[in-house]
Amino acid sequence: MSEIFPFSVTVPQADLDDLRERLARTRWPEAETVDGWQQGVPLERLQAICTYWREAYDWRRCEARLNALPQFRTEIGGLGIHFIHLRSPEPDATPLIISHGWPGSIVELLKVIEPLADPARFGGDPRAAFHVVAPSLPGYGFSDRPVMAGWGADRIALSWAELMRRLGYDHYVAQGGDWGSLIATRMAALKVSGLQAIHLNMLGRPPPEAAVDQPTEQEKGILAARTAYQQDSAYAFIQATRPQTVGYALADSPVAQAAWIYEKFYEWTDNRGDPEDALSKDDMLDAITIYWLTATGGSSAKLYWQAVPRLEGMEPVELRTGVSMFHKEFFRLSRRWAEPLFPNIIYWNEVPAGGHFAAFEQPEKFVRELQNFSAALKASAT
Secondary structure (H helix, E strand, O other): OOOEEEEOOOOOHHHHHHHHHHHHOOOOOOOOOOOOOOOOOOHHHHHHHHHHHHHOOOHHHHHHHHHOOOEEEEEEOOEEEEEEEEOOOOOOOEEEEEEOOOOOOHHHHOOOHHHHHOHHHHOOOHHHOEEEEEEOOOOOOOOOOOOOOOOOHHHHHHHHHHHHHHOOOOOEEEEEOOHHHHHHHHHHHOOOOOEEEEEEOOOOOOOOHHHOOOOOHHHHHHHHHHHHHHHOOHHHHHHHHOHHHHHHHHHHOHHHHHHHHHHHHHHHOOOOOOHHHOOOHHHHHHHHHHHHHHOOHHHHHHHHHHHHHHHOOOOOOOOEEEEEEEOOOOOOOOHHHHOOOOOOEEEEEEEOOOOOOHHHHOHHHHHHHHHHHHHHHHHHOO
């Protein structure tokens, strides 16, 4: 089947009522025995955001934002894929497929889709417009949950190429951070038809071993950030080895799902000690609620089981590449470390604000980075 069907989000009221009832019945553990976040999300902080979730949060607002954009579903490889497809009013716009990561979803892209597609309406240069395609990863959000193994980064990469073909794009660029970075990189490595360039806001690959001798001060900071991530990456090890086990808690308890993601908003955003320095309560709960309502805590975790082995030992990517390194991204590289891995870098910039969720935290800066990349791409073609 290759048909493309319009889609809209309509969550039954009974599901929202069930969420509030489960939140009201929560059996809370004792508080942490140390100050701060050293043992995970502090009890008082999680109780506060869950109280807001139960008493004040409005999912229908988020649902309306999603439904204000053109959404679709299509079947690829036996799996239903959900995506937003917003065509630009600019006839010469560049087709773009943009992929989220974990614990992300298309929700984290809602602030950037329209400015990317219609920059003139937002005070930008219409020559930097994109036709935007934003899919939900398999097992995430409103895409189907795989019922068998095999949906790793390569299969997703090939599926995204098929999606762009079905939409009639014979040339396009791919963008991503987190898992989206790996997917865009694999699309380039697999030389999928029509892909002209990639843009990344995370570089997950380790620096070449020969390049880490005598690091600069900047590079010492990059290594320290990677080390800090590795010391706090138990979540990734669990999801890469026992996604089914953790999935039971995430499917049954909204508080478990909230804690699992809220901790990452604290650790991975560019904040001053409080995740609300970077994202509002509603932003964070939009992201958490889409996992809860679609019961994709476990299925999204299985991507770690499938894809983590692809993070090491990949060949250099020869395709034209743009890189935007946001200040608090924990997987960064210096340009001299990146160039052996991406030898055709046409755009590079280090953004002094923002963290792992770049489009969510700093949408205006993220859009500007893509527009600058677009200009560099066109210049490289002349």
